[in-house]
Amino acid sequence: MRVIKAENLAKLYRLGGTRHNSLRDTLMEFVRFKRGDRHELWALDDVSFEVEDGVTLGIIGRNGAGKSTLLKILSRITKPTRGFAEIRGRVGSLLEVGTGFHNELSGRENIYLSGAILGMTRAEIQSKFDEIVAFSEIEKFIDTPVKHYSSGMYMRLAFAVASHLEPDILIVDEVLAVGDTAFQKKCLSKMRDVGKTGRTVLFVSHDMQAINRLCERTIWFKDGRIEQDGETSSVVGAYLHEQSLTGAERVWDDQAAAPGNEHARLRRIRIADESGSSVSSVDIRRPVFVEMTFDALNDKKVLIPNFHFYNDQGVCLFVSHDWSDEWRRTPRRQGTYVARMKIPGNFLAEGSVFVTAAVSTYEPFEIHFVERETIVFTVVDSPDGDTARGDYAGQLHGVVRPLMDWETEFKPKP
Amino acid sequence: MSETSVITRIEPSRAWLGLGLGDLWRYRELLYFLTWRDVKVRYKQTAIGVFWAVLQPALTTVIFAVVFSQVARFESKSLPYPLYVLSGMLPWLFVYNAITFAANSLVGNTNLVTKVYFPRLIVPLAAVLAGLIDLALGFLILVGVMFWYGVHLTAQIALTPLFLLLSVLVALAFGTLFSALNVRFRDVKFALPFVLQVWMFVSPIFYPLDILSERARFVIALNPLTGVLHGFRASLFGEQFNSQVIAISLIGTILLLILSLFVFRNMEDSFADEI
Known part of the structure; x- marks a missing residue:
């Protein structure tokens, strides 16, 4: 039935x-x-x-x-x-x-x-x-x-x-x-x-x-x-x-088919390490750079690039916008922009991280393009003992894995 | 109870066709539980709890009785003035609280509205009904005060529930309307206290109707609360009913209620998207 x-x-x-x-x-x-x-x-x-x-x-x-x-x-x-x-x-x-x-x-x-x-x-x-x-x-x-x-x-x-x-x-x-x-x-x-x-x-x-x-x-x-x-x-x-076909880098060669509208168009998204070379996996201790290259197609719009990060359970880890004063209220002149965001080392948990990339305008609200979970990279924890994992080899929970400061106060037994 | 054979059709919103009272009836148990929840939760984490239900009308009555009998020198013909004020304060505070709670009810239950289906009307309805407990407590106090002043009860007191029911309808009409508007326009939160304040002063709560001119009395009678207050007092103190005032109030309230339900039903499909 x-x-x-x-x-x-x-x-x-x-x-x-x-x-x-x-x-x-x-x-x-x-x-x-x-x-x-x-x-x-x-x-x-x-x-x-x-x-x-x-x-x-x-x-x-x-x-x-x-x-x-x-x-x-x-x-x-x-x-x-x-x-x-x-x-x-x-x-x-x-x-x-x-x-x-x-x-x-x-x-x-x-x-x-x-x-x-x-x-x-x-x-x-x-x-x-x-x-x-x-x-x-x-x-x-x-x-x-x-x-x-x-x-x-x-x-x-x-x-x-x-x-x-x-x-x-x-x-x-x-x-x-x-x-x-x-x-x-x-x-x-x-x-x-x-x-x-x-x-x-x-x-x-x-x-x-x-x-x-x-x-x-x-x-x-x-x-x-x-x-x-x-x-x-x-x-x-x-x-x-x-x-699995999702890589750590995507390039749109054909601009006519690239994500975007009459205001902005996407060219490239990639993951890079400190030296600027494209990578697909990063050491948990090292910073990782998420980079988007896009064109502003007229001089009219304030364009705010933003990234959304998800783990393989579909949990949103965090969202980040470029709110810097330089671009926040100023319409972008025509041309090609490379927006790079740094995620510090000792922040993400190990595992796959999927990246959604978008360029939006907020007043009034408009999304020029959004590419959902379009690239992925892997964060690899280290057995060296200098990460949040320390000497523990088992499964560690949590969507982030920051290295925290600890303090101990001790009074010896008199 | 098997409803396997019942087919629900889900389709785009259409213009208002009915009140959806059948759906409301199917969900009557939920109305009971939400009302019960609102009653239980209302005075949680307050030091004196349900005592507020008594303290609120008592204190306002004392303040108004002192201010208006000393300063404005209002007098009520045969009744002690404080009793007159208290008998107006009770239905007013019920309407006031019911509308305030109802207006914020949908926004305050966002987690329900966005996560589960039920006729949305249940939410403001429960908020209004939950206030009846306070009203009942206040009514007991009122009867006690009447005895204290030596006012004799007449058989007409049996008619008070009718006028309290009318006050429930007034509260429902405004409560549902504001609850729906509040989903889209949070201005309601700021405008409502002001509106209610003005409303209090144009209602015969602490002044008797007969201090007004004939013309002013007619205008005031357009206020749906006027009929409620007059009818409630007349049945309480065994006075003569003014059927004209009551009729205007009754008709006005019913028209308002229909208008509110119409607005509510037309907006309810988009609550989950807009809240």
Whole structure:
């Protein structure tokens, strides 16, 4: 039986104009019969697919490819701009850990509140209450306000509630990327049980192992469109293959085909070391330079280059803009610019770092081009003992790995 | 309860077609839980807790009673002046607090609005309903003060809930409207206290209607709160109802409520994108 049918779904976001709205702006626009300069972005573009019941469907793609927008539309949080979707049965969506949790309320109260918000009836929550508490493993603190919980306890309780949802269609966004591994496994297997009992699960993740384990079918989104839709192993394979083709340098020789618009156009993005030569992997102790070469095509626009960094879990590490006084308010003269940003040594954690590069104008807001996760480089930690890792050889957590100053005060025993 | 056969169609927003009351009814349990949450949370981390519900009307009454009986020398015909003020203060503070909480309710629940679906109307609705607990407590105090002044209760007191219900409708009309506008225009946050202040002075809370000229009285009657205050007091103290004032208020409130719901329903589809 078909439970989801999406046809030509599209979602347009108007950026800039709708942000920081004030009555004055709207009145001014109204009076002048014009809409402010707005940047339009098709987050989802002509997406059609169908899902049968009992299927666990994986959804993959880079950041900004439209995955979350799709989930929001199917969860009825936002409306599509075009197209439609038909959904048979009750939908439960987990787009966040602890949806509806209130810090001032106790664990017990939050189970009821969050359960109701996620779509359970009071009777359902009551009948499953003990099971939820047992699953969360926090019986002792069930009457403590959750603001006194550790983040681990908070997450356990939140997942316990979420895992006991019994909708016909369960929509899960990336939320499993956090939490300790053992508990994650417990939730994944609970989810799998849900899939086995004839329910449909839509699962968005950057974790290809989890996708492989859980989903028989996977859709790969790219720039708001479906790139591939099929058996998980082949789609994930194709996706990983494309990821692996991502190099540490990209050059656009044909300027007509290069990313950009009438104001700015991209020429080249690369990773360089201190000597200025292109590299694809860097020593964690050494600084690394991210460099973008672009053309300003007229003398009109203030152009702000910016980089966004993601790890291989799709977690955004940080974003950086060139806010220097020189370029912040001054329109750029026509010509070619090389913008170089330095990431200090002993800052990034080891592993792959994906770089999204963009040039934008902020007043009014406009994106001239954005190349998502277009290059990648690897940060390599050192066994020499002079990094944050020290003498520890095991797995180190954290998205950054700075070398911190430590001080010790010592009073000898008299 | 299996709804497997129910097909939901998701499509671009269309012009307003209905109030969506059916959807609201399906989510009535959520309304209950959100109201319950708002009640529980309102006085959390305050030293004197729910006592504020009593202190707020009591203190304002004392201040107004002292100021206006000494300075402006307002008098209420047969009633002790402080009792007159308190009986106006109760519905006013309910409306005032309900609108203030409701206006900030959607913005204050951004994490819900952007992460899960439910009829958005539930959020300001819960904020308004949560204020009823305070109102009930205040009402008990009011009855106590009436006894203290030796005011006799009449059977007409049974009609007070009707006028309190009307005050709920007034609060809902403005609360939902401002909550929706606040999503797009944060100006609401700054403008609202001012608007409410002006509103308080053009409502017969601490002055009796009959100190006004016939003409002024008609204008003041256009204020939906006038009918609420008059009707509440008349049923409380066994006085004669002015059906004209009540009718104007009732009709005005219903029209306003329809307008607010219309605005709200037309804006709600874009809340998650704009908030």
